[in-house]
Amino acid sequence: MFYPRCAAGLKTLLSCLRCVQVTEVVHTPARGQLRCHYVIHTVGPVWSVNSDKARCTILLQKTVENVLDYAHRILHATCIALPAISTG
Numbered sequence: 654m655f656y657p658r659c660a661a662g663l664k665t666l667l668s669c670l671r672c673v674q675v676t677e678v679v680h681t682p683a684r685g686q687l688r689c690h691y692v693i694h695t696v697g698p699v700w701s702v703n704s705d706k707a708r709c710t711i712l713l714q715k716t717v718e719n720v721l722d723y724a725h726r727i728l729h730a731t732c733i734a735l736p737a738i739s740t741g
Contacts, residue, residue: 676715678723691728695720697739713739 673679673696680691698704698712716738724730 675712676719678719680723680728689734691730693720693724693728693733695738700739700741709739 673694675696675698678693678695680693683689683692695716697716698709700709717735720735720738721733724733
């Protein structure tokens with residue numbers, strides 16, 4: 654789990670501040686010099702030497718699917734940049 658942080662400022666951050674579980678998705682409005690309307694926050698699985706690789710793979714796939722579904726269904730996004738997830 655993680656707590657979202659964003660460059661949009663404390664007020665925006667507090668509007669979405671809650672614990673986000675693996676595969677869950679939240680968003681904040683983009684502010685400042687960002688060239689987008691929203692910043693999507695998500696959490697992927699934690700990979701380690703002792704991780705169940707099959708379970709982590711399924712969770713990572715579900716995380717990406719959830720982000721794409723959320724962007725389309727909730728934000729009506731027509732374009733998305735998806736950075737690396739679960740890279741440490």
